[in-house]
Amino acid sequence: MHRPLAVSVVLALVAGLASAAAVGGRQAARGDSVRSPIAVVGVSPTIAAPAAPAPPPVPLPPPPVPVPRPTGPVAMAGCPPPPSPPRPPSGPRWRPAVLVPEIELPAPRPAGARVVSLEPMMGKGMWLWKYPSTEGGDADAIVAKAVGAGLHQLWVRVGDSKDGFYAADTLAQLVPKAHEHHLSVMGWGFPYLYDPVGDAAWTAAAVNWRGPEGDGLDGFSADLETASEGVAVSDLRISVYLGLVRATLGGRPLVATVFRPTDPFWASYPYRAIAPYADGFAAMVYWGCAEPGAAAVEALQRLSTLRPVHLIGQGYNMADEGGRQVPPSGDETWRFLDVARSGGAVGASFWDWQEIDSEQWGAMAQYPWPAPRLAGRAS
Numbered sequence: 001m002h003r004p005l006a007v008s009v010v011l012a013l014v015a016g017l018a019s020a021a022a023v024g025g026r027q028a029a030r031g032d033s034v035r036s037p038i039a040v041v042g043v044s045p046t047i048a049a050p051a052a053p054a055p056p057p058v059p060l061p062p063p064p065v066p067v068p069r070p071t072g073p074v075a076m077a078g079c080p081p082p083p084s085p086p087r088p089p090s091g092p093r094w095r096p097a098v099l100v101p102e103i104e105l106p107a108p109r110p111a112g113a114r115v116v117s118l119e120p121m122m123g124k125g126m127w128l129w130k131y132p133s134t135e136g137g138d139a140d141a142i143v144a145k146a147v148g149a150g151l152h153q154l155w156v157r158v159g160d161s162k163d164g165f166y167a168a169d170t171l172a173q174l175v176p177k178a179h180e181h182h183l184s185v186m187g188w189g190f191p192y193l194y195d196p197v198g199d200a201a202w203t204a205a206a207v208n209w210r211g212p213e214g215d216g217l218d219g220f221s222a223d224l225e226t227a228s229e230g231v232a233v234s235d236l237r238i239s240v241y242l243g244l245v246r247a248t249l250g251g252r253p254l255v256a257t258v259f260r261p262t263d264p265f266w267a268s269y270p271y272r273a274i275a276p277y278a279d280g281f282a283a284m285v286y287w288g289c290a291e292p293g294a295a296a297v298e299a300l301q302r303l304s305t306l307r308p309v310h311l312i313g314q315g316y317n318m319a320d321e322g323g324r325q326v327p328p329s330g331d332e333t334w335r336f337l338d339v340a341r342s343g344g345a346v347g348a349s350f351w352d353w354q355e356i357d358s359e360q361w362g363a364m365a366q367y368p369w370p371a372p373r374l375a376g377r378a379s
Contacts, residue, residue: 074292081325131157137173282349283299334363
């Protein structure tokens with residue numbers, strides 16, 4: 001019996017679909033891809049996207065190799081120094097032309113007690129002397145390097161008896177950038193004390209300097225040298241000068257830069273005349289071939305009986321002075337800082353920026369001295 005044509009066509013289509021489904025099932029069972037030969041209107045086939053390959057693991061950098069640092073006395077390279085060859089005598093040092101007689105000086109101002117924050121001299125610092133030789137006189141480079149080394153203050157030379165206050169342009173470049181990065185700027189100068197009142201005048205010009213934004217120095221340190229440097233030293237001259245400077249500073253610290261108190265200096269240098277006027281000492285502990293920890297302990301034990309102490313370490317070799325011809329090592333630097341901090345120094349710094357070498361700079365940068373709070377800057 002024959003089926004009608006329409007029925008035959010329908011049955012053929014159904015059979016074809018069944019056959020295709022069977023083939024697809026076998027391909028799927030083998031893992032082959034399936035492509036339907038017929039598009040069914042109104043239905044979009046869902047095709048799973050191929051899984052993305054897993055990214056390779058990112059290699060982690062190796063942890064930094066810890067640098068072993070000393071916990072006790074260190075060896076001193078280049079010590080004792082070899083004998084120095086004969087050198088021609090140096091010319092006379094500069095001195096002011098006029099020595100004001102002491103009888104003509106005013107009476108020193110009273111050195112009454114006062115409360116001053118020492119935060120600007122706390123923590124780690126560096127001394128700047130010849131500004132154009134310090135990172136080429138680039139304030140941005142100076143501040144960036146200081147911040148990278150974890151410094152807390154910069155000590156910048158601002159004047160002396162010969163040239164007066166001469167650092168206005170330097171301070172205009174450096175002070176605002178330093179303050180933006182929470183670095184204090186301590187001015188320092190060299191009074192010869194032939195005319196203590198005149199020295200106080202150029203010091204006041206530095207202390208009263210203000211930049212366009214009103215920023216000024218955070219304190220001042222007087223480099224109080226001896227007759228070997230051409231300075232007229234006496235208790236009266238020091239007291240007159242420091243008394244006038246102290247009155248100018250207001251709430252900012254007055255720091256006395258003094259010699260390392262070795263036995264001869266402790267017996268002869270006027271620490272006790274300075275102490276009533278100074279808010280702190282910055283002691284020049286240039287250790288040469290002395291063990292740096294022992295030198296730091298000596299300075300702290302003696303000077304801290306008079307005033308808080310900030311220690312200045314050696315950042316240069318002493319070949320020009322007939323001494324040690326190699327610079328201090330990184331271990332010496334670490335040892336000095338470690339003893340300074342554990343011994344109660346409010347801070348420690350190095351003389352000076354343009355002479356310190358990369359090994360010593362690196363050790364100074366690595367030493368972890370917490371930052372002072374710097375709650376606010378005195379105006």
